[in-house]
Amino acid sequence: MTADESPTARALMLLEMIQNSPGITAERLSDRLHVTERAVRRYVGILREAGIPVESTRGRYGGYRIGRGARVPPLMFTETEALSLVMAVLDGYHQPASPSEPVNSALGKIMRVLPDAVAQPAAAFSQVRAGGRAPSAPTPAPDITAALVQASASQHAVRIGYDLGRDAPREMHLDPWAVVVRHGRWYLLCWSHMKHARRVLRVDRVQTVDVLPETFEAPADLDPVEALEEHLAIGWSHKVEVVIEAPAEQVQKWIAKSRGRCEPIDDEHTRLIGSTDEPDWYASLLTAIPFRYKVLGSPELVEATRTLAQRLTYACEPPDADPH
Numbered sequence: 277m278t279a280d281e282s283p284t285a286r287a288l289m290l291l292e293m294i295q296n297s298p299g300i301t302a303e304r305l306s307d308r309l310h311v312t313e314r315a316v317r318r319y320v321g322i323l324r325e326a327g328i329p330v331e332s333t334r335g336r337y338g339g340y341r342i343g344r345g346a347r348v349p350p351l352m353f354t355e356t357e358a359l360s361l362v363m364a365v366l367d368g369y370h371q372p373a374s375p376s377e378p379v380n381s382a383l384g385k386i387m388r389v390l391p392d393a394v395a396q397p398a399a400a401f402s403q404v405r406a407g408g409r410a411p412s413a414p415t416p417a418p419d420i421t422a423a424l425v426q427a428s429a430s431q432h433a434v435r436i437g438y439d440l441g442r443d444a445p446r447e448m449h450l451d452p453w454a455v456v457v458r459h460g461r462w463y464l465l466c467w468s469h470m471k472h473a474r475r476v477l478r479v480d481r482v483q484t485v486d487v488l489p490e491t492f493e494a495p496a497d498l499d500p501v502e503a504l505e506e507h508l509a510i511g512w513s514h515k516v517e518v519v520i521e522a523p524a525e526q527v528q529k530w531i532a533k534s535r536g537r538c539e540p541i542d543d544e545h546t547r548l549i550g551s552t553d554e555p556d557w558y559a560s561l562l563t564a565i566p567f568r569y570k571v572l573g574s575p576e577l578v579e580a581t582r583t584l585a586q587r588l589t590y591a592c593e594p595p596d597a598d599p600h
Contacts, residue, residue, distance in 0.1 A: 517549060
């Protein structure tokens with residue numbers, strides 16, 4: 277408790293404590309507020325004068341609680357609480373273009389009553405592209421995420437410390453094009469001044485953010501979600517090359533952009549180019565395509581496809597008369 281906090285501010289803090297812990301004693305309230313029990317009773321009096329029915333019970337199990345039907349002041353969020361709330365909603369569900377959706381309507385009401393310092397990063401969050409959810413995905417720090425989202429919205433370059441699993445974070449100079457949520461994981465789509473290339477970074481691995489005075493312009497035709505999907509299809513250990521006996525417009529309905537890029541060869545054939553760290557998994561994914569295809573690479577994917585084909589062939593054979 278700081279010396280310059282007014283009795284009204286302390287009374288509001290006391291109100292929040294009573295709301296969160298009905299039946300809380302004057303002793304516990306005084307400990308949390310770092311004031312005397314006499315001061316606690318004075319703050320209770322302030323609340324009662326404001327029309328808030330704070331009830332008290334004497335005895336061993338006595339304490340304070342808010343009476344039924346009380347009309348309390350609006351919710352009070354810290355910046356971290358407000359940003360965490362918006363991030364949690366985006367993790368589970370989000371359609372930026374549908375303000376009439378109940379979830380987005382509720383978010384809008386919350387942001388309209390937040391102070392500007394909190395509302396601005398929260399409003400920027402509401403424009404983040406989101407989709408899918410993975411409960412096991414790590415949640416990034418709200419303050420770090422807010423800084424990146426605001427820098428992207430204002431088109432200011434940033435200098436970040438990025439955790440690569442080593443002793444010290446690596447410093448990177450970036451243009452933060454967009455923050456995208458995919459399957460519960462938060463990504464930063466950006467331009468690296470060090471690599472002179474487009475990069476995708478995990479926001480939960482960003483340790484520090486310094487917003488720089490210099491500005492940038494993102495590509496005019498940038499689609500953050502599509503760019504992220506395309507980026508996630510490349511850069512893995514084993515290259516993928518598959519020729520599929522069907523037109524590209526039909527194949528694209530079966531292949532997610534994160535799985536690879538479809539290139540038309542002619543009117544009847546399409547080349548799928550991508551990469552994977554799991555050839556066995558990718559081989560099984562290809563079996564969902566309702567067209568004939570040839571796996572040209574990598575050798576690991578060819579072998580995984582051959583092994584899978586043998587298993588599927590065996591699964592279709594008639595059972596032996598004597599399984600023993």
